[in-house]
Amino acid sequence: MKNVSPVVRGWLFFAIGFIVAYSIGIGLVFVASGSLVYSHLVTWILASFAGATAYSWGASGFSQLTKGLVWLGLGALAGFALGLVVELVVQGSLNWVAPIASLFALLFGFTGFFLGVAGNNAVSKGLISQISGTLIGAIFVTVIRVLMGLEWKGPFIFTEPAWVLGAFFGVLFFLAGNGSVSDWFKWARGIDTPEHHEEHYSGWEKYLNVSLDHKVIGVQYTITALLLISIGGLFALVFRTELAASQLQFLTTDMKLFGQNGPQLYNTFMSLHGMIMIVSILLGVAGIMNYVVPLLLGAQDMAFPRLNAFSFWLAVPAAVLLLMSLILGGFDTGWTGYPPLSAKAPLGIQMFFLGVFTAGWSSILGALNIIATVIRMRSKGMIAMRMPIFVWAAVATSIISLTATQLIGLSFQLVMFQRLFGMGFFDPAKGGNPVLFQHLFWFYSHPAVYVFVLPGLGVISELLPVFARKPLFGYRWVAMSSLGIALVGFVVWAHHMFTSGMNEYLRLPFMYSTLLVAIPTGVKFFSWVATLWKGKIVFPTPMLFVLGAIVVFLLGGLTGPPNATVSVDLHLHDTYFIVGHFHDTIFGGFVFPFFAALYYWFPKATGRRMNETLGKIHFWLMTPSFFILTFGMMRIGLLGMRRRIADYDPGLGFDATHLVLTIAGYLIGLSVLIFIYNFFNSIKNGDKAEGNVWNSRSPEWQVPSPMPMHNYDQPFEVVGEPYDYGLPGSQYVEFAAPAKSKHN
Amino acid sequence: MSHRLDKFSAFRQGLVIFVYLAVLTALEYFVAVTFKAVSILVVVAVIKVALVMYYYMHIYKLNEESDAEPHSYSFKTGTNRLGLWLFLLSDSFVFAGLLTARVNLLGLTRPHLNQILGLAVTAVLLSSSFFMNRGETAMVHGDKKGFIRNTIITFVLGLGFLLGVVAVEWPLAAEEGLTAGSGAAGAVFYMMTGMHAFHVFTGLILLLVVLYKTRKDKYSAEKHWGVEAAAVYWHFVDLVWIIFYPALYLIGTAL
Numbered sequence: 001m002k003n004v005s006p007v008v009r010g011w012l013f014f015a016i017g018f019i020v021a022y023s024i025g026i027g028l029v030f031v032a033s034g035s036l037v038y039s040h041l042v043t044w045i046l047a048s049f050a051g052a053t054a055y056s057w058g059a060s061g062f063s064q065l066t067k068g069l070v071w072l073g074l075g076a077l078a079g080f081a082l083g084l085v086v087e088l089v090v091q092g093s094l095n096w097v098a099p100i101a102s103l104f105a106l107l108f109g110f111t112g113f114f115l116g117v118a119g120n121n122a123v124s125k126g127l128i129s130q131i132s133g134t135l136i137g138a139i140f141v142t143v144i145r146v147l148m149g150l151e152w153k154g155p156f157i158f159t160e161p162a163w164v165l166g167a168f169f170g171v172l173f174f175l176a177g178n179g180s181v182s183d184w185f186k187w188a189r190g191i192d193t194p195e196h197h198e199e200h201y202s203g204w205e206k207y208l209n210v211s212l213d214h215k216v217i218g219v220q221y222t223i224t225a226l227l228l229i230s231i232g233g234l235f236a237l238v239f240r241t242e243l244a245a246s247q248l249q250f251l252t253t254d255m256k257l258f259g260q261n262g263p264q265l266y267n268t269f270m271s272l273h274g275m276i277m278i279v280s281i282l283l284g285v286a287g288i289m290n291y292v293v294p295l296l297l298g299a300q301d302m303a304f305p306r307l308n309a310f311s312f313w314l315a316v317p318a319a320v321l322l323l324m325s326l327i328l329g330g331f332d333t334g335w336t337g338y339p340p341l342s343a344k345a346p347l348g349i350q351m352f353f354l355g356v357f358t359a360g361w362s363s364i365l366g367a368l369n370i371i372a373t374v375i376r377m378r379s380k381g382m383i384a385m386r387m388p389i390f391v392w393a394a395v396a397t398s399i400i401s402l403t404a405t406q407l408i409g410l411s412f413q414l415v416m417f418q419r420l421f422g423m424g425f426f427d428p429a430k431g432g433n434p435v436l437f438q439h440l441f442w443f444y445s446h447p448a449v450y451v452f453v454l455p456g457l458g459v460i461s462e463l464l465p466v467f468a469r470k471p472l473f474g475y476r477w478v479a480m481s482s483l484g485i486a487l488v489g490f491v492v493w494a495h496h497m498f499t500s501g502m503n504e505y506l507r508l509p510f511m512y513s514t515l516l517v518a519i520p521t522g523v524k525f526f527s528w529v530a531t532l533w534k535g536k537i538v539f540p541t542p543m544l545f546v547l548g549a550i551v552v553f554l555l556g557g558l559t560g561p562p563n564a565t566v567s568v569d570l571h572l573h574d575t576y577f578i579v580g581h582f583h584d585t586i587f588g589g590f591v592f593p594f595f596a597a598l599y600y601w602f603p604k605a606t607g608r609r610m611n612e613t614l615g616k617i618h619f620w621l622m623t624p625s626f627f628i629l630t631f632g633m634m635r636i637g638l639l640g641m642r643r644r645i646a647d648y649d650p651g652l653g654f655d656a657t658h659l660v661l662t663i664a665g666y667l668i669g670l671s672v673l674i675f676i677y678n679f680f681n682s683i684k685n686g687d688k689a690e691g692n693v694w695n696s697r698s699p700e701w702q703v704p705s706p707m708p709m710h711n712y713d714q715p716f717e718v719v720g721e722p723y724d725y726g727l728p729g730s731q732y733v734e735f736a737a738p739a740k741s742k743h744n
Numbered sequence: 745m746s747h748r749l750d751k752f753s754a755f756r757q758g759l760v761i762f763v764y765l766a767v768l769t770a771l772e773y774f775v776a777v778t779f780k781a782v783s784i785l786v787v788v789a790v791i792k793v794a795l796v797m798y799y800y801m802h803i804y805k806l807n808e809e810s811d812a813e814p815h816s817y818s819f820k821t822g823t824n825r826l827g828l829w830l831f832l833l834s835d836s837f838v839f840a841g842l843l844t845a846r847v848n849l850l851g852l853t854r855p856h857l858n859q860i861l862g863l864a865v866t867a868v869l870l871s872s873s874f875f876m877n878r879g880e881t882a883m884v885h886g887d888k889k890g891f892i893r894n895t896i897i898t899f900v901l902g903l904g905f906l907l908g909v910v911a912v913e914w915p916l917a918a919e920e921g922l923t924a925g926s927g928a929a930g931a932v933f934y935m936m937t938g939m940h941a942f943h944v945f946t947g948l949i950l951l952l953v954v955l956y957k958t959r960k961d962k963y964s965a966e967k968h969w970g971v972e973a974a975a976v977y978w979h980f981v982d983l984v985w986i987i988f989y990p991a992l993y994l995i996g997t998a999l
Contacts, residue, residue: 188953188956188957189956190956190957190960190962195815300814303823303826303827304823304827307827364834368827368830368831368834369827371830372823372826372827372830375826376819376822376823376826377814377823402830402833402834403833403834403837404837405834406834406835406837406838406841407837407841409838410838410841410842411841414845414935417924417931417935418931421924421925422924422925423924423925423930423931423934423935424925424927424928424930424931425845425849425928425931425932425935430925430926430927430928430931431849431927431928431929432849432928432931433848433849433928436844436845436848436849439844439848440841440844440845443841
């Protein structure tokens with residue numbers, strides 16, 4: 001075995017692990033159900049997980065990753081067994097598909113993984129605290145209910161109020177337990193702490209612990225975003241598979257998982273796909289902004305480093321809560337959570353509300369930090385009109401996140417209270433008004449799309465001059481257009497409600513305000529085209545994604561005004577046309593630029609480049625697949641395909657298109673897998689790239705990569721315009737003393 | 745307001761503003777019980793908000809030049825001040841959302857509530873703001889004893905407000921049939937007062953923290969950002985009530 005290559009040994013181990021676990025799985029299913037089933041979800045999950053663990057073991061020995069995977073498996077099994085016992089004790093009967101067992105398996109598995117990978121770290125400490133907090137809160141309410149003589153047992157062991165307080169306590173305990181608030185508590189007790197903490201951890205372990213360095217936090221955000229994108233994408237593939245043909249194939253009414261049957265599970269996956277993707281986008285946006293904005297400004301760190309760490313760590317329990325909602329009964333409302341449906345949905349909706357609420361606070365505090373940083377921490381000479389264009393975009397985005405996010409939190413909170421205390425905000429029987437919810441909800445949730453796309457559009461404007469080797473056309477107008485989109489974005493929300501029975505006189509003004517968004521957006525397109533005009537364009541991977549973003553976003557932009565027009569919207573509302581439209585805007589405005597930014601700034605963070613060939617495969621696989629997906633969606637949407645449904649009439653003739661859409665979806669998934677492999681592989685094995693890889697004028701590229709802890713050794717002064725590429729003798733920044741840099 | 749007032753003038757200014765606020769509140773009450781002019785109530789509330797923001801919360805300090813050295817206390821205080829105001833801006837959207845819900849659901853009606861009690865708790869909270877201002881002014885001029893005395897009065901008044909709403913007003917309203925589940929009016933009333941009471945509660949905790957840290961001698965006339973932050977937050981809580989009080993007690997006809 002010694003002279004076998006690690007990959008071969010890995011696959012050998014994989015085969016053994018897979019077959020063994022597959023057999024065990026069949027045995028377990030036989031014990032549980034009394035019949036021999038060769039293809040069961042449990043068997044497949046067990047086998048593929050065991051295979052992956054065995055591969056890791058075979059390929060790299062008993063490494064930290066292997067250890068993490070083993071601990072994950074053991075934790076999940078222990079959690080599952082504990083859940084079964086709890087279910088047996090409380091409900092008095094053994095239920096193999098008890099949601100509580102799945103929940104414990106999920107939480108213990110997660111915790112086990114992080115414990116196995118790096119022993120005691122902020123993630124595992126936080127997760128253990130979150131689990132304890134959840135149990136303490138839930139048991140607290142349960143004891144009170146017992147004392148008051150109320151029903152204390154629910155379908156998920158505890159009652160709904162118990163779960164809500166438990167989940168809330170869980171978040172608080174997570175933050176208290178992992179140490180992200182300890183400095184503030186010390187300050188309150190009158191104990192001073194040093195301004196900067198020494199880094200106790202080296203290498204990748206610092207990413208698993210609380211760090212105040214904006215670059216570490218940026219990477220933490222980005223990795224979490226990639227993880228959530230994968231989970232959200234996986235959910236999409238699950239329901240996309242179900243949609244590949246009419247009728248119900250595997251999400252049938254007979255199946256039972258997480259306390260839901262097949263179609264209910266479809267609804268949960270569909271709803272969670274929406275919100276998990278939204279949260280992952282918020283985290284991705286925060287990741288890029290966190291990493292890049294202080295570097296572009298020449299700041300040593302963000303204005304409030306502790307708040308920055310706190311904002312990130314809020315997002316972790318939020319993600320856990322969102323996943324808990326899947327297991328605790330799910331919910332069937334879509335990501336919008338409209339009452340009255342959400343007022344009657346299963347328990348999962350409460351976890352969903354709390355998860356969004358927590359993620360919302362993460363976004364609010366992150367935005368606060370960005371604005372304060374930009375106002376207070378600019379280097380010398382960086383007047384507003386000489387700031388990099390991405391900073392303008394970050395400010396515009398943060399204005400929305402800082403203020404409007406409170407309204408989605410409030411709207412969800414009001415539904416939570418309606419469910420818990422019978423407060424009749426949205427209950428017409430009590431004089432409430434369901435349309436009020438939609439106003440509060442969309443007041444954030446429409447501007448939210450500008451939160452997603454503005455940083456992406458900023459990335460496009462930031463990178464385009466670098467690769468076209470020309471000044472950015474109309475800098476001032478592009479800067480102002482970001483603010484313009486953000487501000488107009490505040491007064492367009494009711495275009496989501498043309499069909500929902502709001503006052504009719506509101507339709508026209510909201511139609512016109514929505515159409516107005518096209519103007520600042522058009523300014524950006526004009527600038528991009530004019531920047532490319534007669535440029536000496538080069539096409540490395542980031543530039544491909546920038547160009548792809550422009551085309552895809554154009555498609556999303558052009559399909560917008562038809563939806564904004566009342567008469568057309570009445571026909572298109574809630575069809576796949578809308579689904580196609582917003583996937584266009586989000587892919588063009590966020591996903592493509594996000595990948596561009598990752599390829600572009602990856603060398604800055606790691607000192608290595610990502611593989612160009614794999615990057616190009618990623619691009620050329622994802623882009624056509626995406627076009628097929630979105631054009632197909634819009635086509636069947638125009639023909640009358642309703643969104644959010646698990647099944648459709650075969651007589652409509654959509655089967656073939658849906659099959660193509662599913663295949664395209666899988667191809668996008670494959671391209672992202674290639675990206676993730678490339679990303680993690682290049683951290684170790686990528687080509688060295690410590691200099692100014694892209695020949696950029698931006699300050700962060702004038703010093704060697706990766707950046708030291710407090711960024712620039714020497715402060716710099718802004719002495720020229722940021723994007724004067726190709727103008728001889730022009731200079732953007734000047735370092736105080738000769739910086740130790742290798743200019744390429 | 746670029747120049748700094750001496751201690752006596754600062755105290756006198758706080759008192760004058762308090763008198764203005766008290767008179768305006770009395771005017772509000774008078775307008776509400778006599779001729780129900782919503783526009784006047786809105787104008788009075790806006791004037792009160794402006795007075796509190798300028799003279800008690802010192803919003804103009806956002807414009808103050810600070811030391812350019814990024815590690816200096818003055819620079820950090822400038823950044824902290826900006827951060828606090830951004831937080832308050834964000835927080836005010838929660839209250840604006842609740843106000844929207846109130847206008848949408850209740851329009852020109854309001855829950856039937858105990859008017860005398862409402863006026864009493866409002867007066868208590870307003871006085872607490874006055875003493876908070878006195879406390880902060882004392883700290884600015886290095887008078888720690890004065891700070892502690894005034895802040896304790898603020899704390900007691902704030903606690904009085906909190907109990908007045910939660911322990912007196914709520915049970916009274918519930919007795920008259922206005923409960924959380926009784927209808928839109930009840931839902932709006934408990935949610936608005938509850939959210940505000942939660943903020944009062946957190947403000948009280950902040951007051952305890954700065955009192956404790958003053959006892960541990962952590963603040964001085966030059967360096968007392970914590971005191972300023974707690975004071976500004978406390979005035980913000982008062983400011984919210986300046987809007988919520990007419991919205992719940994004065995505007996429209998009682999159901």
